Amino acid sequence: MRAVRDGDLTRLGVLFERHHRALFDFLYRMTGDRGAAEDLVQDVFVRMLRYRATYRDDGRFETWMFRIARNARADHFRKQGAAVYVPEDGMDWASDAPGPARLLERARDMARLKRALQALREDRRELIVLVRYQGMTHEQVGAILGVDAGTVKVRFHRAIKELRAAFAGVAEGD
Amino acid sequence: MQCDDLAPRVLDYLAGTLPDDELAAIRAHLTQCPACREEMDTTAELWGELGTVAAPRPDSARMRARFDAALQGYMDGQNEPVVRAVARPPAWRLQPWMQLAGAAAVLVIGVGLGRVLTLAPSSSPEIAELRQELRDTRQMVTLSLLQQQSASERLKGVSSSSQLEQPGSEVVSALVETLRHDPNVNVRLASVDALRRFGGRDGVRRDVVAALPQQESPLVQIALIDFLLEAQGPEAASVLRRLADDMMLDKAVRDRAARGLRQVGL
Numbered sequence: 001m002r003a004v005r006d007g008d009l010t011r012l013g014v015l016f017e018r019h020h021r022a023l024f025d026f027l028y029r030m031t032g033d034r035g036a037a038e039d040l041v042q043d044v045f046v047r048m049l050r051y052r053a054t055y056r057d058d059g060r061f062e063t064w065m066f067r068i069a070r071n072a073r074a075d076h077f078r079k080q081g082a083a084v085y086v087p088e089d090g091m092d093w094a095s096d097a098p099g100p101a102r103l104l105e106r107a108r109d110m111a112r113l114k115r116a117l118q119a120l121r122e123d124r125r126e127l128i129v130l131v132r133y134q135g136m137t138h139e140q141v142g143a144i145l146g147v148d149a150g151t152v153k154v155r156f157h158r159a160i161k162e163l164r165a166a167f168a169g170v171a172e173g174d
Numbered sequence: 175m176q177c178d179d180l181a182p183r184v185l186d187y188l189a190g191t192l193p194d195d196e197l198a199a200i201r202a203h204l205t206q207c208p209a210c211r212e213e214m215d216t217t218a219e220l221w222g223e224l225g226t227v228a229a230p231r232p233d234s235a236r237m238r239a240r241f242d243a244a245l246q247g248y249m250d251g252q253n254e255p256v257v258r259a260v261a262r263p264p265a266w267r268l269q270p271w272m273q274l275a276g277a278a279a280v281l282v283i284g285v286g287l288g289r290v291l292t293l294a295p296s297s298s299p300e301i302a303e304l305r306q307e308l309r310d311t312r313q314m315v316t317l318s319l320l321q322q323q324s325a326s327e328r329l330k331g332v333s334s335s336s337q338l339e340q341p342g343s344e345v346v347s348a349l350v351e352t353l354r355h356d357p358n359v360n361v362r363l364a365s366v367d368a369l370r371r372f373g374g375r376d377g378v379r380r381d382v383v384a385a386l387p388q389q390e391s392p393l394v395q396i397a398l399i400d401f402l403l404e405a406q407g408p409e410a411a412s413v414l415r416r417l418a419d420d421m422m423l424d425k426a427v428r429d430r431a432a433r434g435l436r437q438v439g440l
Binding site for chain 2: 131
């Protein structure tokens, strides 16, 4: 990113290759919408170009990138009138589930879990997505959210508790 | 370890990043506390299940093609200033005295114009001068509206530009910048409309063509096609042909470009 900031814009292609999948994964899990996630990845890289001068050497590149991604996603929701996309059971979440007899039950659980995740408050879901799917530590998440690691730990505990409750609620509702 | 000590350690417990002594303390607590054990077991199970919820893979080839086009478009039209660490608004927005001076100027012009019109109904150099000042003030207001945070204010700015009799090059440039970089689709669409009356200018058409690759909204793309058709510039045919053949674009945009090509007789 230093090279991009200093004027070699073509080097952004290297960063795109390296990070677009992780960004897509994050944005897809936050929006539940494949097309929106692809558009937002594009938006994030355009913002990196525009705001390249704000990149500082003292932090991790991923922290800066995910901050931009959060802003892009927040703008997206604002433009959509804060509409939150709630996935249907049959939406295109890919599944690695194997196919024998337990498949049906497992697919149901998976669908419930997706609905429970989408039912969470956005900031709670974001926390779980960053930790579970981006594999971030609480320090890294804290750097992105602008809070200390202790706060992340406490918020994470709340988020996981709410997810448990939401999952139980969804299961009861079925 | 007490039950309350568990909460801040759940994340590390699940991630397997607890130091050995803390892990041993948690395990010891869990053997003695059925409520915590049940909570932790359920959480760990949920955590495992979450790991099986995969997201689809992105269409990397298509995304890369879009990225390359956007990067190229950015590099081609790179006369925009890079946003600095702290974006600085224009000096007059930072200085309250400048804003006051602006308001006072408007007042003086208004009062002056009223007096001159009352006392000297026939045309005079004073009236011409005041009219010019009024035009300048209106232009300044338009430019300031185009820089506002609120999209509705920026829309007012675009609309205000259409009411200027002889907008200066600053206003035209601001409209082009709005078209290129405004995050709001409605504002960008309005800017295309406002730019229509300058479609006869080669420079404006060139700027509009340069802004095309940056536009991802089919609505704006179609508005730009209409602009080019109306402006009837020499570049329209080649641009429309490129759009009609670009499989990355929305079908409605390609169809509109193809129809446009027929309109210009190609």
